[in-house]
Amino acid sequence: MTDMRHDFADRLDFLDYVRDQFPDATDPYAATGALRGGRDAAAAALAMVDAPDYARTRNFLGGAVTRLSPYLRHGVLSLAEVRDAVMRRVSHREQAGKLVNELAWHDYYQRLYAEIGDGIWQDREEPKTNLAPRAYADTLPNDVCDGTTGLVCMDSISRDLRTGGYLHNHQRMWMAAYLVHWRRVKWQAGARWFLQHLLDGDPASNNLSWQWVASTFAAKPYLFNRESLERFSHGTYCRVCPHYQRDCPFEGTYEDLAARLFPVAEAMKADDSTSRGDRRKIRTDAALPARAAKKDDRKKRRPRDRRYEE
Amino acid sequence: MTTPADRTVIWVHGDCLNPHSPAFVRYPAAPALFVWDDALLAQYRLSLKRITFIYECVLQLPVVIRRGDVATEVVRFAAEHDAPHVVTVESPAPRFATIREEIDAHVRVETLPLPPFLEYRGSLDLARFSKYWRTAERYAFGSTRAADVAEDAE
Numbered sequence: 001m002t003d004m005r006h007d008f009a010d011r012l013d014f015l016d017y018v019r020d021q022f023p024d025a026t027d028p029y030a031a032t033g034a035l036r037g038g039r040d041a042a043a044a045a046l047a048m049v050d051a052p053d054y055a056r057t058r059n060f061l062g063g064a065v066t067r068l069s070p071y072l073r074h075g076v077l078s079l080a081e082v083r084d085a086v087m088r089r090v091s092h093r094e095q096a097g098k099l100v101n102e103l104a105w106h107d108y109y110q111r112l113y114a115e116i117g118d119g120i121w122q123d124r125e126e127p128k129t130n131l132a133p134r135a136y137a138d139t140l141p142n143d144v145c146d147g148t149t150g151l152v153c154m155d156s157i158s159r160d161l162r163t164g165g166y167l168h169n170h171q172r173m174w175m176a177a178y179l180v181h182w183r184r185v186k187w188q189a190g191a192r193w194f195l196q197h198l199l200d201g202d203p204a205s206n207n208l209s210w211q212w213v214a215s216t217f218a219a220k221p222y223l224f225n226r227e228s229l230e231r232f233s234h235g236t237y238c239r240v241c242p243h244y245q246r247d248c249p250f251e252g253t254y255e256d257l258a259a260r261l262f263p264v265a266e267a268m269k270a271d272d273s274t275s276r277g278d279r280r281k282i283r284t285d286a287a288l289p290a291r292a293a294k295k296d297d298r299k300k301r302r303p304r305d306r307r308y309e310e
Numbered sequence: 311m312t313t314p315a316d317r318t319v320i321w322v323h324g325d326c327l328n329p330h331s332p333a334f335v336r337y338p339a340a341p342a343l344f345v346w347d348d349a350l351l352a353q354y355r356l357s358l359k360r361i362t363f364i365y366e367c368v369l370q371l372p373v374v375i376r377r378g379d380v381a382t383e384v385v386r387f388a389a390e391h392d393a394p395h396v397v398t399v400e401s402p403a404p405r406f407a408t409i410r411e412e413i414d415a416h417v418r419v420e421t422l423p424l425p426p427f428l429e430y431r432g433s434l435d436l437a438r439f440s441k442y443w444r445t446a447e448r449y450a451f452g453s454t455r456a457a458d459v460a461e462d463a464e
Binding site for chain 2: 003004005006014015018019021022024025026027035036037038039040041070074075076077078079080081083084087093096100101103104105106107108110111112113114115117118162164165192195196197198199201203204
């Protein structure tokens, strides 16, 4: 048995070696951009963490996110170690509240993973989208994988994922919602794609977050709209998107989008029982947009954003 | 029963690539091995970026690096060092449990716990994060939280 190399002349030598040793790897991007592996890089990233700034700006692309997740994923840093380092730097517990809460999500997912194991790949619950499992495709559409949908936001996120291996949490949620709800792809297909590329790809956090978006681990499906995406991306995508204010699929209120994306619920049919004609209409077209439904019903299915649009 | 460090080898896996891991702390002189899990790489079709990142992490560890079937390689490494004892660090991944059992069929495996995020040994409701958080919040801030509570109580 020949040991693999531990010492390299320089980074180029290292990257050439990795390419040579792993020819079956699925993409040509050996370099990881600004994110380097190793304890030294992890310690440097930890030293840069500003918990109050994180709390203020983390929801925005370009905000003061920590980028510690790849190091946490591979145990280069422990959750307790990060928490303790952050707590030493704040004068009040509340200043670290958001960050500690986020670390707790990791702890929560790890505990759940220890409990359910490979069940992490199965739906935790029935989806709340009123769609049959067969409505969802098993594989990703090529235009999303290749970043050629024509939607600047989704194509950019696809490219960032494939080239850099890191996405802001909002980018992850937007892409996940787009794939599951707009393109009707099984969350497992998207989860596998993310795990393939994300440097912090961890089956627990990744899959359970996808299930949260899909509503197989949440009371409601997660949706976003153009207004929300534009706000949290500072307009970066929308400004140059040919679909902006024309035919953007994310344009509309949450109620409108839910009505467009999800068929009429069984509960809604029951509520329509006073109108026999309406009920027949809905029954004959299972995918009838719910805008034909009563306003109250739409409210019931209003999606929400877990940690961002409180 | 403890095993002398010179008869112990460390199995380093991808969920704990930390030079200060409990295994390195407890057995600082023990030979250590990291194995690229070929089956896992194929199963997840890991991109080259991910492989590069993990490799960079491994390069900062005092380990021998090999690839192949993980259990086979760890057992072989232990035999090379005449070690009846393999030490590693816990992981929630089911694959970790499978490999550990495969190794344990040949060489005794000791699994060390990681420092817990919550200093809490009671039960936690994992049905939803909100339920978990109801209990976890009291412990999630570590000792600083305890100090604040004391101040609040005054």
